[in-house]
Amino acid sequence: MSDELTIGELAGRSGVAPSALRFYEAQRLIAARRTTGNQRRYHRSTLRRVALIQAGRAAGVPLERIRAALASLPADRTPTRRDWERLSRGWRQDLEQRIATLQALHDRLTTCIGCGCLSIDACDLLNPDDEAGTIGAGARYLHRDGRRSPDQATQGAPPGRGKKTA
Numbered sequence: 001m002s003d004e005l006t007i008g009e010l011a012g013r014s015g016v017a018p019s020a021l022r023f024y025e026a027q028r029l030i031a032a033r034r035t036t037g038n039q040r041r042y043h044r045s046t047l048r049r050v051a052l053i054q055a056g057r058a059a060g061v062p063l064e065r066i067r068a069a070l071a072s073l074p075a076d077r078t079p080t081r082r083d084w085e086r087l088s089r090g091w092r093q094d095l096e097q098r099i100a101t102l103q104a105l106h107d108r109l110t111t112c113i114g115c116g117c118l119s120i121d122a123c124d125l126l127n128p129d130d131e132a133g134t135i136g137a138g139a140r141y142l143h144r145d146g147r148r149s150p151d152q153a154t155q156g157a158p159p160g161r162g163k164k165t166a
Contacts, residue, residue, distance in 0.1 A: 004041040014050040045078035
């Protein structure tokens with residue numbers, strides 16, 4: 001068994017399209033040597049690197065951070081479980097923030113997404129007079145630090161709306 005794989009073999013083993021592998025190479029996430037016929041040959045350890053890239057992408061980690069993580073690995077060996085634990089530890093906080101945002105969106109999906117658009121009936125309760133617009137652009141109330149307290153949510157609410165909060 002050779003220690004090198006063609007692009008087709010790497011694609012077949014990793015489940016990643018050859019075009020994506022060429023993109024990863026252009027982005028300096030993986031490397032290949034070239035034969036005298038200019039064909040790519042990947043070291044077998046590239047399989048693990050591609051798996052790390054795919055895991056990072058699935059977690060929403062930007063390619064720049066994936067590149068930096070891969071650059072911290074020795075090029076002459078397959079990444080180990082210890083390597084993955086170290087890399088993933090650095091991505092954990094970003095992933096937890098994305099999970100919190102998705103949970104907030106899930107919890108408010110049928111009422112208000114906290115964007116300040118005032119287009120949904122409940123928005124005048126959560127965002128009277130477009131107060132979110134003074135905070136800045138985007139979905140201001142999706143993030144924990146941008147959520148209004150129950151007292152803030154009922155201040156300025158139209159009569160008859162009660163103490164309902166998001």
